[in-house]
Amino acid sequence: MLPDLPAVGVRFLANPKLERSAPYGLGEQWILSHAYHRDVFAEISSWPDYAVTPLYDLVGLAAQARLGRLLYKDESQRFEVGNFKALGGAYGVLRWIQHEVERLTGVGGVTARDVLGGAHRDIAAGITVTCATDGNHGRAVAWGARMFGCRAVVYLPAAASHEREEAIAAFGAEIVRTHGSYDEAVRQAQADARRNEWFVVSDTSYEAYVNIPRDIMQGYTVMVREILDQLPDGVPPTHVFLQGGVGGFAAAVVGHLWEGMGAERPTAIVVEPERADCLFQSAAAGQRASITDVHGTALDALACGEVSRLAWFLLERGTDAFMTIPDDAALHAVELLRRNDPPISAGPSGAAGLAGMLCAAENETLRTALGLGGSSIVLVIGTERNPSGNARFPRQPLEE
Numbered sequence: 001m002l003p004d005l006p007a008v009g010v011r012f013l014a015n016p017k018l019e020r021s022a023p024y025g026l027g028e029q030w031i032l033s034h035a036y037h038r039d040v041f042a043e044i045s046s047w048p049d050y051a052v053t054p055l056y057d058l059v060g061l062a063a064q065a066r067l068g069r070l071l072y073k074d075e076s077q078r079f080e081v082g083n084f085k086a087l088g089g090a091y092g093v094l095r096w097i098q099h100e101v102e103r104l105t106g107v108g109g110v111t112a113r114d115v116l117g118g119a120h121r122d123i124a125a126g127i128t129v130t131c132a133t134d135g136n137h138g139r140a141v142a143w144g145a146r147m148f149g150c151r152a153v154v155y156l157p158a159a160a161s162h163e164r165e166e167a168i169a170a171f172g173a174e175i176v177r178t179h180g181s182y183d184e185a186v187r188q189a190q191a192d193a194r195r196n197e198w199f200v201v202s203d204t205s206y207e208a209y210v211n212i213p214r215d216i217m218q219g220y221t222v223m224v225r226e227i228l229d230q231l232p233d234g235v236p237p238t239h240v241f242l243q244g245g246v247g248g249f250a251a252a253v254v255g256h257l258w259e260g261m262g263a264e265r266p267t268a269i270v271v272e273p274e275r276a277d278c279l280f281q282s283a284a285a286g287q288r289a290s291i292t293d294v295h296g297t298a299l300d301a302l303a304c305g306e307v308s309r310l311a312w313f314l315l316e317r318g319t320d321a322f323m324t325i326p327d328d329a330a331l332h333a334v335e336l337l338r339r340n341d342p343p344i345s346a347g348p349s350g351a352a353g354l355a356g357m358l359c360a361a362e363n364e365t366l367r368t369a370l371g372l373g374g375s376s377i378v379l380v381i382g383t384e385r386n387p388s389g390n391a392r393f394p395r396q397p398l399e400e
């Protein structure tokens with residue numbers, strides 16, 4: 001027996017600043033563009049073991065939720081990393097290598113193929129990349145560093161699980177366990193990098209640090225392009241539910257679709273854990289807002305208190321709605337996926353978009369507000385494989 005979906009903890013906010021018909025302007029294009037996307041796609045799709053991840057048509061769940069169709073992109077199979085962040089974090093590592101090779105030799109546009117073929121190995125070996133992570137980004141950076149022959153130092157918040165730590169260390173990264181939150185780990189990585197002349201590969205952007213997060217978000221758009229190529233009969237979704245941490249993932253999807261489809265793009269709903277809802281709070285406040293207490297959510301990869309500046313630039317006008325979900329809803333979605341035929345591996349953070357969709361589809365007010373119904377084609381993206389292998393209780397929720 002599955003537990004009933006929880007009725008409490010779900011909050012919903014139609015985006016007061018939505019500008020659905022606004023053109024995808026120069027500011028937006030500076031962050032993400034189809035032109036840059038084509039280069040990034042060519043690069044990442046040339047990496048060893050690159051494969052398009054599956055897009056499942058979840059017929060049973062669509063019927064249960066009284067929807068026309070439910071499409072599920074499964075990033076649990078993304079490279080050996082097992083989450084979508086591989087497309088961003090590892091690309092960020094490559095960007096620093098390109099930068100350093102150009103600075104030291106004058107040779108521009110070095111590719112992964114060049115580096116893996118042995119070119120500029122000495123320069124790559126002299127580079128230390130660093131980042132803070134709730135788990136998945138650090139894994140992606142560690143994997144990229146190993147692939148390209150760099151050193152990686154990864155900062156973890158105090159609350160990160162041992163499974164997350166081991167998964168990062170398995171790719172050869174050195175781990176620094178901090179005493180505070182994810183946002184504090186970001187600041188510590190930044191300060192140590194400055195002192196040690198390391199290269200920060202952050203998936204969140206902040207003042208005077210935008211280029212690498214921009215590259216990382218562009219890396220995520222590889223996944224969006226795959227989805228567009230995989231759509232049954234080429235028919236685009238009407239809705240997309242996107243889980244939010246610092247907002248980079250959601251912004252990459254929204255930005256790519258906004259540029260390609262304009263006002264005809266799918267209705268986008270950002271879904272966050274009820275106790276780590278910095279994007280929701282920003283939308284409610286009408287400007288980027290931070291929250292300080294993000295502890296105690298089983299959706300640990302989404303436990304961020306500060307919004308990425310670049311991501312917010314795209315999400316502020318481009319997202320239709322924001323919602324929060326209780327942890328139980330995500331655990332429920334993890335279980336539904338595990339029972340799917342074939343079984344799908346997802347952690348609660350990775351299943352949060354599906355959970356948000358199920359909460360919205362069950363609630364008549366939200367169904368109406370979002371225009372969800374029998375002709376809707378809903379897209380969700382499972383962004384990570386289950387980090388613990390134990391689908392029911394992926395990690396012990398932290399003490400309050």
Ligand SMILES: Cc1ncc(COP(=O)(O)O)c(C=O)c1O
Pocket residue numbers: 083085134136137203243244245246247248249250301302304349350383384
């Ligand atoms: C599994 C998973 N899904 C979604 C996200 C959200 O990405 P972002 O922090 O860019 O909003 C993360 C972030 O780490 C993640 O690990």
